[in-house]
Amino acid sequence: MSALIRGTATVAALAAATGAGIWAGQTDLLKLPLTPAAVITEARAEEPRPVIYYRDPDGKPLYSPTPKTTDDGRPYIAVHVGEDETSSSPTAKPETKPVDSGGTRKIKFYRNPMGLPDTSPTPKKDSMGMDYIPVYEGEDSDDDSIKVSPGKIQRTGVETIAVTRRPLVRTIQAPGVVRLDEQRIAVLAPRFDGYVVSVGPVTTGTHVMKGDVLAKVFGQEVLNQAARLLIEQTWTKIDEASELPGLKGPAGVVGATRRLQNLGVPEEFMDEVKRERSVPDTFTYRSPIDGYVLERNWSDGQGFKAGDVGFRIADVSVVWMMADVAEGDINGVKPGEPVTVTTRARPGRIFKGKVTVIYPQLNKETRTIPVRIELPNSDLALLPDMYGDVDISTGNATMLTVPSSAVIDSGNRQVVLVDLGNGRYEPREVKLGRRGDGYIEIMSGVAEGDRVVSNGNFLIDAESNLQSALKGFETRQTTEASQ
Known part of the structure; x- marks a missing residue:
């Protein structure tokens, strides 16, 4: 009887203790020890996921393997394992093949993130701690095509x-130098002996207009032919007034006029002789073109011989650019093709012209061929001997x-x-x-x-x-x- 009472008391004490323990656990008065499974679950829940990379906070295709900030100081956003489709989960079980978020594709294997020919059937990391990249079924096709994930395409900017x-246009570049247009140069060189009475208000570098006075000269041969012109003109008028047959009309003055023309005497001088019925001691040389005086070789009182150059004048409203085109590029250059030129003297300005002549000669030292380019120069921005960079646009097929x-x-x-x-x-x-x-x-x-x-x-x-x-x-x- 006493044993039964003691057993009953023991069971009651255990029940009371159990109830008190449950109540204490529910009211947080007693902290019960966690089971091993619970410890593992809680550790996994609190374990931070590794960061794969950092991306731009604005969604731009900018990425960084390390923490980084934007130009305005905002931090890049960390992308953890599981947030990127190309990353593998470090908690995947080795005995199963993981599936993607859609549950339709299975991972066949994992490949080395650095491109090495190393694969693994389970998730792993390389020597630098980088996760191996999963390869899904269908991505390693047997044909010659290449499969790239959309994430990679977007990040790399494909x-x-x-x-x-x-039209396929090729621009050939070449150095060039500005030259005078040979067709726009005028030379004043008398065809008789004489001397300079006076020189006009022109010097080397002066810009002259057509008709401006260059110099007054004297020449005995010119005076002799002018006197003969006057005599022949007088006899012609007498013959025209008489009834006798003879030289009539203008035929009588052809000889003297032709000789004066051959001597290079201006027409105004001959007109003055005929009009004034007298022979002046001097006559005036005037500028034949608009341009700049390149040479002035005369001075007051200076004598000269036939053929001596007194003035050299150049019209620079149009100039040449002589470009040296490489031997390997000359086959693509054709006359008439458009050209653009820039110079160091006129930065920011572009001159336009065209190819006019390709010279039939090769410079054996530089292996280049001269090409002539014609450039308008109405404002005289291009000066002789200026360097320029030439761009020739070739081909338009x-x-x-x-x-x-x-x-x-x-x-x-x-x-x-x-x-x-x-x-x-x-x-x-x-x-x-x-x-x-x-x-x-x-x-x-x-x-x-x-x-x-x-x-x-x-x-x-x-x-x-x-x-x-x-x-x-x-x-x-x-x-x-x-x-």
Whole structure:
């Protein structure tokens, strides 16, 4: 009986203790120890997820592997594991194949983030702590196309452009020097002996207009022919007044007039002799053109011989630019092609002209060919012997072209990446033709309307090389396993 009472008391005490414990636990008066499973769950919940990279807070395609701030001081936003479609979860179980957020694609394996031919069936990190990148089913196709995730395409700024026909213009650059137009130079050189009575108000560098006085000269031979002109004119009038047959009309003065013309005597001098019926001692030389005096070799009282140059005058309203075009570029230059010229003396100003002559000679020291360019110079901004930079626009034929940045040139072969849609790109070998300013002629390999990658093709090219390496790596693993 006493044993039964003691057992009953023990059970009651245990029940009371249990109830008190539950009440104490519910009222936080007693902290119960956590089970091992609960400890693991709480540790995992509080464990921070690793940061993959940092992105621009405004959503721009700007990224950084380390913390960074914008120009106005705002911090970049951290992207953790699980927030980026190309990152793998460090908590994935090795014995199962994870699926993506949609639950439709399975991860086949994980590849090295640096592009090395190293794969893993489970999530892992490389020697630098970077997560391996998951490869989903369907991304490693057996054809020659390359699959790139939309996230990578957006972050790296991949751009495509349609293959179209456009005029292919190539600009040839060459140095040049301003020269005088040889057809616009006038030389004053008498054809008789004489001396200078006086020189007009002109000096070297003076701008003169047509008809301005240059000098007054005396020449005995000119006076002799002027006197003969007066005599012949007098006899001609007598013959015209008489009834006797003889020299009539203007035929009688042809001899003296022709001799004065051959001596280079101005027409106004001969008209003055006929009008005044007298022979003046001197006559005046006037400027034959508008231009600048390049040479003045006469002074008051100076004598001269036939052929001596008294003045040299140049019209600089039109000048030449003599450009030295490289031997390899001369085939594209044709007369009449437009040209733009810039000079160091006139910064910011562009002069326009055209090619007029390609000289049939080669400078063997510089391996260049002279090309003459005609430039209007109405405001006299271009002066002789000025240096200039010449841009010759050659070619304007319409042809099938792609941007130069779209071509991946390995030396032995040239390839473009054709956009197949849905993140797939196909490398195609092309045959190139002529090159222009930013564009290249495509002779074969793509058709008009195809879209090719013009920016960011380095990423897709790297993906292609990586996929080829991974396929080769898997093939070797399969061969070794079968052996």
